[in-house]
Amino acid sequence: MTKPSPLASVRQSVQNVAAYPYTPSQARIKLDQNESPYDFPADLKRLALERMAEQPWQRYTDLNTSSLRQGIARLEDWDTDGVVVSSGSNVMIKVLTELAGIGQTVLTTDPTFSVYPLESGLLGANLVKVPVNADLSLPLKALKAELQTRGPGLFVLIQPQAPTGHLDDPATVRELVEVAAGEGWLTVIDEAYHQFAGSDYRELVRECPGVLSLRTFSKAWGLAGLRLGYALAQPELAAQIRKLVPAFSINVLTQTALEVALEHPDYVIQRTQEAISERARMLAALTGHPHWKVWPSRTNFFLLQSGDVASTFRYLEERDVVVRLQKGLPVLGDCLRVSVGTPEENDAFLAAAAEAR
Numbered sequence: 001m002t003k004p005s006p007l008a009s010v011r012q013s014v015q016n017v018a019a020y021p022y023t024p025s026q027a028r029i030k031l032d033q034n035e036s037p038y039d040f041p042a043d044l045k046r047l048a049l050e051r052m053a054e055q056p057w058q059r060y061t062d063l064n065t066s067s068l069r070q071g072i073a074r075l076e077d078w079d080t081d082g083v084v085v086s087s088g089s090n091v092m093i094k095v096l097t098e099l100a101g102i103g104q105t106v107l108t109t110d111p112t113f114s115v116y117p118l119e120s121g122l123l124g125a126n127l128v129k130v131p132v133n134a135d136l137s138l139p140l141k142a143l144k145a146e147l148q149t150r151g152p153g154l155f156v157l158i159q160p161q162a163p164t165g166h167l168d169d170p171a172t173v174r175e176l177v178e179v180a181a182g183e184g185w186l187t188v189i190d191e192a193y194h195q196f197a198g199s200d201y202r203e204l205v206r207e208c209p210g211v212l213s214l215r216t217f218s219k220a221w222g223l224a225g226l227r228l229g230y231a232l233a234q235p236e237l238a239a240q241i242r243k244l245v246p247a248f249s250i251n252v253l254t255q256t257a258l259e260v261a262l263e264h265p266d267y268v269i270q271r272t273q274e275a276i277s278e279r280a281r282m283l284a285a286l287t288g289h290p291h292w293k294v295w296p297s298r299t300n301f302f303l304l305q306s307g308d309v310a311s312t313f314r315y316l317e318e319r320d321v322v323v324r325l326q327k328g329l330p331v332l333g334d335c336l337r338v339s340v341g342t343p344e345e346n347d348a349f350l351a352a353a354a355e356a357r
């Protein structure tokens with residue numbers, strides 16, 4: 001008798017999916033993960049550490065994460081009952097796929113943020129991807145056609161888009177959201193980068209019960225290491241989402257640090273302004289580059305194309321700059337994704353660019 005493989009009970013859909021791809025680099029200038037180049041302000045970090053020390057670590061945290069959700073509700077002018085928190089918005093993407101994707105469809109664009117196809121694959125949802133237009137805008141007609149035939153399920157809009165940095169016309173987004181609502185879809189508007197675009201879909205979420213905005217502390221807030229994401233939805237939908245978030249999954253240290261950040265949100269404004277002006281400076285300096293093409297962006301990163309992205313990647317790494325390889329993107333082909341860093345880091349990147357062949 002042959003023994004069954006030790007992996008025999010691992011679902012085929014899990015075995016079929018490649019693990020989240022990321023290769024760390026030793027390069028000093030880190031422009032590969034769209035993080036903030038700046039740590040949490042030192043005085044706030046000290047305050048957070050003091051408060052952490054006062055917490056009872058042997059106790060479970062507040063099941064309802066009330067004070068954290070209240071802080072977010074105040075910041076966003078939102079009903080506390082409509083706020084759902086998770087340990088990073090990546091976790092919320094899993095939860096939303098469980099909520100509306102399993103046994104149904106996840107509809108998104110191509111390219112899209114990699115975690116949506118990843119979770120669809122792992123959880124066995126039917127994934128439908130529609131290529132973006134040549135100018136990277138949303139393919140309105142094609143998405144409408146899919147919304148009208150493939151529902152119900154989870155409809156994913158990312159504004160501004162990732163990994164392209166493109167911000168769409170709000171009228172297009174509204175039209176799609178309304179079609180989706182009419183067909184019974186749950187729509188997530190992933191606003192991970194909205195601060196860098198000046199865009200904000202809270203109003204649409206207030207109007208439409210089947211729509212939510214997904215937000216994170218990982219980008220503009222510069223707190224990727226703390227792991228906190230949240231959804232803004234109407235309370236009835238939020239209550240359903242909350243059932244799927246594992247109990248006690250936001251640890252007391254994260255909750256404490258986030259409460260300090262929410263009491264002192266002003267540092268985010270100046271940093272966001274700097275990222276926006278640095279983005280403009282980088283894109284202007286790279287326009288007309290003899291060998292590279294850059295795409296306009298409304299986020300804290302931009303896409304760059306060169307004749308051979310793998311060799312450009314290595315060239316930059318030799319200059320101590322690491323960016324993200326994005327091979328074979330639909331519509332675009334091979335690209336490099338470059339995060340906006342500090343002015344000094346961006347200078348180093350631009351100096352390398354000026355000598356690139």
Ligand SMILES: *Cc1c(COP(=O)(O)O)cnc(C)c1O
Nearest residue numbers: 088089090113162192216218229
């Ligand atoms: C970075 C990013 C997130 C945030 O992920 P976290 O898990 O909150 O760090 C979500 N969506 C998109 C499109 C992103 O680029």
